[in-house]
Amino acid sequence: MDAGSSGFTVLRRFSGGNRGPAGEERRRGRRKVSVSGPSDAGNGCPADCLYGMRRVASKRVFRNESEYMNRFLNRPIRVPAEYGGEELRAMAGRDDKPGREPKGGRREPAADRSRMPQRSSRAALVWLILFLALASLLLFKNYGPAKVREFSQSEFETRLAEKQIRSVELTYENGMVMVGEGRYKAPAAASLPVTTTPVQAPRESEEAVKSAAGGELELFKTRVVYTDELSRLLKESGANVIIRPNNSGFWNFILIGVLPLLLVIGFIYFFSMRQMRASGRGAMDFGKSKARMIPPDELNVHFDDIAGADEAKEEIREIVDYLKDPLRFQLVGGQIPKGCLIVGEPGTGKTLMAKAVACEAGVPFFSISGSDFVEMFVGVGASRVRDMFEQARKNTPCLLFIDEIDAVGRSRFSGWGGGHDEREQTLNAMLVEMDGLESRTGVIVLAATNRPDVLDPALLRPGRFDRQVVMDLPDIVGRRQILDVHVKKIKTDASVDLDVMARTTPGFSGADLANLCNEAALLAARYNREAVTQADMEEARDKVSYGRERRSRRITDRERKLTAYHEAGHALVALHNRYATPLHKVTIIPRGQAYLGATFSMPKEDAYTRSKLELEADMEMTMGGRAAEEIVIGDITTGASSDINHLSRIARLMVCMYGMSEKLGPIKYGNFPSHPHMRIDMPPEDAVSPETAREIDLEIRRISERAMQSARDCLNTHRDELEKLAQALLERETLSIDEINELLGRKPEPDDTGRPETTLRPTEDDGTAEQGL
Numbered sequence: 031m032d033a034g035s036s037g038f039t040v041l042r043r044f045s046g047g048n049r050g051p052a053g054e055e056r057r058r059g060r061r062k063v064s065v066s067g068p069s070d071a072g073n074g075c076p077a078d079c080l081y082g083m084r085r086v087a088s089k090r091v092f093r094n095e096s097e098y099m100n101r102f103l104n105r106p107i108r109v110p111a112e113y114g115g116e117e118l119r120a121m122a123g124r125d126d127k128p129g130r131e132p133k134g135g136r137r138e139p140a141a142d143r144s145r146m147p148q149r150s151s152r153a154a155l156v157w158l159i160l161f162l163a164l165a166s167l168l169l170f171k172n173y174g175p176a177k178v179r180e181f182s183q184s185e186f187e188t189r190l191a192e193k194q195i196r197s198v199e200l201t202y203e204n205g206m207v208m209v210g211e212g213r214y215k216a217p218a219a220a221s222l223p224v225t226t227t228p229v230q231a232p233r234e235s236e237e238a239v240k241s242a243a244g245g246e247l248e249l250f251k252t253r254v255v256y257t258d259e260l261s262r263l264l265k266e267s268g269a270n271v272i273i274r275p276n277n278s279g280f281w282n283f284i285l286i287g288v289l290p291l292l293l294v295i296g297f298i299y300f301f302s303m304r305q306m307r308a309s310g311r312g313a314m315d316f317g318k319s320k321a322r323m324i325p326p327d328e329l330n331v332h333f334d335d336i337a338g339a340d341e342a343k344e345e346i347r348e349i350v351d352y353l354k355d356p357l358r359f360q361l362v363g364g365q366i367p368k369g370c371l372i373v374g375e376p377g378t379g380k381t382l383m384a385k386a387v388a389c390e391a392g393v394p395f396f397s398i399s400g401s402d403f404v405e406m407f408v409g410v411g412a413s414r415v416r417d418m419f420e421q422a423r424k425n426t427p428c429l430l431f432i433d434e435i436d437a438v439g440r441s442r443f444s445g446w447g448g449g450h451d452e453r454e455q456t457l458n459a460m461l462v463e464m465d466g467l468e469s470r471t472g473v474i475v476l477a478a479t480n481r482p483d484v485l486d487p488a489l490l491r492p493g494r495f496d497r498q499v500v501m502d503l504p505d506i507v508g509r510r511q512i513l514d515v516h517v518k519k520i521k522t523d524a525s526v527d528l529d530v531m532a533r534t535t536p537g538f539s540g541a542d543l544a545n546l547c548n549e550a551a552l553l554a555a556r557y558n559r560e561a562v563t564q565a566d567m568e569e570a571r572d573k574v575s576y577g578r579e580r581r582s583r584r585i586t587d588r589e590r591k592l593t594a595y596h597e598a599g600h601a602l603v604a605l606h607n608r609y610a611t612p613l614h615k616v617t618i619i620p621r622g623q624a625y626l627g628a629t630f631s632m633p634k635e636d637a638y639t640r641s642k643l644e645l646e647a648d649m650e651m652t653m654g655g656r657a658a659e660e661i662v663i664g665d666i667t668t669g670a671s672s673d674i675n676h677l678s679r680i681a682r683l684m685v686c687m688y689g690m691s692e693k694l695g696p697i698k699y700g701n702f703p704s705h706p707h708m709r710i711d712m713p714p715e716d717a718v719s720p721e722t723a724r725e726i727d728l729e730i731r732r733i734s735e736r737a738m739q740s741a742r743d744c745l746n747t748h749r750d751e752l753e754k755l756a757q758a759l760l761e762r763e764t765l766s767i768d769e770i771n772e773l774l775g776r777k778p779e780p781d782d783t784g785r786p787e788t789t790l791r792p793t794e795d796d797g798t799a800e801q802g803l
């Protein structure tokens with residue numbers, strides 16, 4: 031007991047000299063501050079006692095322990111008089127100077143505290159406090175209030191053998207190593223060399239004091255390897271032995287194994303929650319439907335806005351009537367379809383139609399796309415479907431529109447794309463929900479697709495999407511009406527001829543036509559025109575179908591000249607064959623990736639059949655370009671590759687499909703796959719005999735060569751016109767039919783030649799603009 035007898039408290043710095051217990055501590059590498067005090071200070075520990083000071087101090091922010099120690103040890107510390115009341119001076123590095131004499135003042139510890147460093151960051155403070163609390167918990171865990179002796183293994187065994195140990199509680203630490211605590215009865219004289227650890231305690235416990243007097247049991251602790259010898263000694267000692275499984279292992283497990291994991295999970299959860307909230311979606315919204323609801327007054331699409339789809343409108347009007355007044359239909363027991371499938375090419379106005387139905391009926395419009403159901407996680411789609419129907423049911427009567435239903439409604443049995451759990455579940459949920467609509471009223475499901483052929487048959491059976499409304503590509507009249515609708519939105523001048531535009535846009539969908547009008551307006555704006563002209567409309571049309579003109583594309587003079595003759599060749603053959611589709615314009619301005627130059631012919635109306643003579647004229651015109659190259663340059667180029675492709679296709683169809691060959695007769699040879707993604711020139715599925723196959727090949731070649739020869743003859747006859755036209759093209763780049771007629775001194779074709787025509791098809795040189803026959 032160092033300095034204890036002097037009656038006042040001495041604080042010793044452990045890094046001091048080797049003398050005394052402090053030195054002992056240093057040698058062992060332990061950091062402990064030993065304090066002893068007057069024995070009468072044992073009861074209760076007032077907040078301002080030295081021990082209390084340390085607790086208070088430890089709440090302050092110190093960067094590290096040495097800072098804390100410096101602060102603490104170099105400062106005079108006042109202890110209230112009733113607890114020894116002396117001013118203490120820590121003797122940092124000055125062990126030779128014992129504590130200073132008190133200077134009499136009795137400053138409150140608070141005065142010291144006020145000088146403690148302050149940190150501005152509250153968060154750091156909180157963390158530090160938490161850390162210190164944890165650290166002190168661990169640190170003080172081993173300090174009892176009383177003095178505890180520490181026995182080495184041999185010492186423990188000796189005391190066991192001498193039966194001094196009264197009780198011991200051994201806990202497995204790891205393997206066979208155990209830590210033990212217990213009580214022993216010290217022999218009357220300190221005969222044994224005891225390695226003591228003067229443990230920090232503000233005062234001696236009563237017990238320790240009594241034990242010092244020799245009558246009572248003392249506390250000890252030890253750390254031993256559990257050997258057979260030890261086991262035997264424990265048994266023989268007669269001590270009260272308790273052996274416990276490793277519970278510090280449990281805490282280690284919690285602290286080292288579980289806590290970091292929990293922290294990591296906590297962080298991840300915290301951040302993902304924040305992100306989800308930032309993206310406007312809670313974690314729980316995952317299975318919620320993404321359907322958007324548009325109230326009827328915001329829809330503003332009426333049947334009048336949908337042009338050229340009279341039949342579809344007629345069919346769908348029934349649904350409008352039902353939605354307006356479902357009860358009327360129920361009174362007469364009418365069965366209204368629960369679902370209606372709108373089928374049509376992209377951009378034919380399916381969405382528009384669905385919106386118009388909701389708007390006309392004055393009901394809310396729920397819209398969702400089939401692909402919104404498809405998620406990475408199985409079951410999400412299905413729960414979204416359920417949620418969507420739930421929402422719809424809360425808003426009856428209403429219209430539910432599922433765009434691109436083929437994304438989920440694909441046949442479950444088709445081999446295409448293989449099995450897909452998620453999609454099947456979604457589809458099943460949809461089927462179930464549609465069945466569930468039976469008992470309820472006022473929800474009508476409209477779905478749109480352009481692939482009705484791939485839909486699951488279960489979707490199409492009665493009671494689901496049993497009704498189909500077809501939105502076809504508009505015909506010439508439809509196109510005219512659609513143009514009327516969209517032209518209203520732009521400013522046009524008198525030159526615009528919508529009839530011509532309708533005629534020259536076969537295959538255009540409503541969306542294409544809307545786009546055309548918009549493009550025309552943009553063009554007019556670019557050239558600072560007040561209003562859109564016919565030239566703008568035509569330019570916009572060509573841009574929509576073939577891409578932008580590429581005037582900047584670098585073309586050599588030779589290539590330009592070649593293109594001019596080639597196009598002039600197409601144009602002349604078209605002019606001189608009365609069955610050919612009437613010429614519309616010729617250009618040698620390259621456009622997009624599509625072509626270097628093009629000859630446009632313009633059918634007078636949409637035609638659904640073509641005659642043999644017309645097909646032959648088409649073939650002849652197609653070969654006009656190649657023939658011109660031959661005649662003028664005496665060489666042929668790759669520029670005619672798509673012409674040749676087109677020619678071969680017509681020839682094969684004439685022989686094998688249309689029965690137009692006298693030699694092979696009206697027989698269908700082979701099966702031409704009709705799948706849009708398969709090529710038409712794939713080998714026919716049901717094969718023909720080798721002899722017939724050869725005959726077919728010969729016939730196709732004969733027809734093609736005949737077309738080529740006719741083109742040659744035509745151009746040879748009109749060689750001067752070919753020259754004139756090519757030169758004019760080189761000069762002006764684009765010639766309309768009127769300009770060509772003027773140039774060649776021809777009379778314009780009368781309008782009533784009575785030739786049913788096909789499509790506007792540029793006989794291009796380098797492109798792939800293939801349109802149906």
Ligand SMILES: Nc1ncnc2c1ncn2[C@@H]1O[C@H](COP(=O)(O)OP(=O)(O)OP(=O)(O)O)[C@@H](O)[C@H]1O
Pocket residue numbers: 335336337338339374375376377378379380381382383433478480512515539540541542544
């Ligand atoms: N019959 C039409 N009358 C007027 N405008 C039309 C017509 N068809 C299409 N449009 C125009 O085309 C645009 C696109 O149409 P919509 O989105 O309805 O096509 P869709 O058939 O649903 O296409 P997708 O199959 O690609 O979804 C419409 O906003 C409208 O401007």
Ligand SMILES: [Zn+2]
Pocket residue numbers: 596600652655656669670673793794795
């Ligand atoms: Zn060509």
